[in-house]
Amino acid sequence: MAVSRRGFIKQAAAAAGVAAVGAMLPGSAQAATEPKKWDMETDVLVIGYGGAGAFAAMAAADAGSNVIMVEKQAEATHYPNTRMSGGIFHSPDLDGDKEAIKKYAKAMFSGDGLPWKKEHEMNDKYVEEFAEAWAEYTPKLYPMVKSWDPAFKGLAGVSKGAAFPDFPGAKEAKYQTYRSSLADRIDAFAPGYLQPKEKKGNGEALFYLISEQVKKRKDKIKICFETPAKDLIMSEKGEVIGAVVENAGKKLNIKAKKAVVLTCGGYEYNYGMRKAFLEGPGAEGWAFYGTTANEGDGIEMAMKAGAALEKVGKAASRIITAVPIRHNGLRLGLITPCVGKPGSIVVDNSGKRYANEVLVTRDPSRYFFYKEAVKFDIMKLAYPRSPSWLIFDDKFINSTTITDMAISTVGYGYVPWTKDNQDAVKRGWILKGDTLDSLAKAIQKHEDNMDMLDAESLKAAVEDFNKGCEAKKDTFGRDPKTLSPVAQGPFYALPLYAGGPNTKGGIMSDGSRRVVNWKGEPIPRLFTAGEISSVLKFVYQGGGNITECMVFGPIAGKNAAAMKPWS
């Protein structure tokens, strides 16, 4: 079969792991200019239909504006991160102290108000406004969702109350988090997207309710699926007046008379941005377990319009496993809640243990553990923990499902997995050895180990851990309850990479959610919300990203709708 030149380039690009098509085409470093002809017209154009986009569109519509919301994914496989998540959001009790919520939010977002932290992560003026909005909106979130559908249940979130009990305001805020459900009981082994309404749980339940609310406003909100935005359009005055989008291979110019709102997610699947922004081996040493649609296109568009960047390398991450199914040359990650379980340890690429494994999955350290995984050995000039390896025994594999099968990449059909994990063993994703020696050989052959593992180190690590189990005293201070030996062969190994659900960094915005340039000046008529411009830049409490969609989506939408039309 003859390969066309274009086909050849495409294949070559895939082989080289080159990310976006845009990287191959000569692209302009600037936003597009005003076209002669507009193909569509609206008041507010929302780019990206995830949690933040939905809330921005609804707020703009409720303020009387017409909205077009363009979404890259097809309607049948519309899996934004909000949907693929646990559906957790923050909603302090209604009688919680507003000032306390504000203080707690400021500490969480930027480290503001912590006695040991001199420099804050973000501009204090913006943070003040972000926290003000947080205090105003979050207590109303649970009652709001409940009012949408009485079947909604707020189950226990990740943390009970405030994840950072020593932060200012943590007590008086009466902080709460909820996990979304429409079912009395969520089946952790049933794929989220296939469940009927009454059995929906997690992000599947929350996003279902959100999309029902969007549908209710169909006279005001027009949704265009399979329509990725390609470029923002700027007027000669430097105002954002629309965007170039693509639909069925055709480029269309959409005029936005009031404003454009960027809510199209992070850069989890942008190869170049991953290498540019993430610490350590950004492409091969990291993985994410959310939607593959987050390819950093919004960040690129905003940068071309002059947007400043802010803490782009931040991601609420730990170490997770990933499989050799790739998108844009990047491995797909899986949520891995089993790390730290009895009968298992984590070793570095040479076979040595380096941390209390429970910290990988316990709150709140699970949102920062990646810092351990990207450690650079300044003497050997290497990243010895990239990847790390979960080492476990036969008892572990027979009693544990490695991943959560209702949410994330397995719950949405991106990655196949079976409850007994055996399919992954057959595929070679989980390495197996009858003895620790044969397991060591299997690890050495893995493409990411490059023969770095020392079998003696691995055996010594297991032996030391097993001795600690007997003595109920672990070398790394692991919780005695989790001390049960890696004893019963065959033995298994699973690679673990830095990673988590999503990235949090990107474009800088002010308290009104206007995108700003490096001088701190707002780029006229350009707003943003969601993970593309997360406010959680210091630390993270589970559910924070969805909460910000529900708080700042509406603010961006409302402010966009309040703009005076330019034409």
Add this chain to the structure above:
Amino acid sequence: MVRFFLPLFIFALFAGLAIAQSETVSKDKFLGGYHMTKQSMTCEDCHQEKAPVAGKLKKQPVKDLDICVSCHGKLEDVAKLKPELEPNPHTTHEGEIPCDECHHSHSQSVSYCDQCHAFAFVTP
């Protein structure tokens, strides 16, 4: 004659086994034994008309877990008994998990959460 006595015989046999079963359960170290000896409960309290499970290996699950709730309260009430537990196994992201997913009356109790997580709960 045989026709008349056979069912009676079978009944007597099963009744005997039932008593034996009840005695075994009351002596064992699991929750069933505790409830029978310390709380003076009977097989019927939980299994109702299906009890006792005479000589059968087949499981006779307790259909109505309200029997647990009637003394211990709802999951949220039980959660309040150990507020120091973090995370709390009685308020989970899976919702209303039936008591007997973890607490087994006639065998070793398990931690449902630990199928995936590493909380290492010790389940009574």
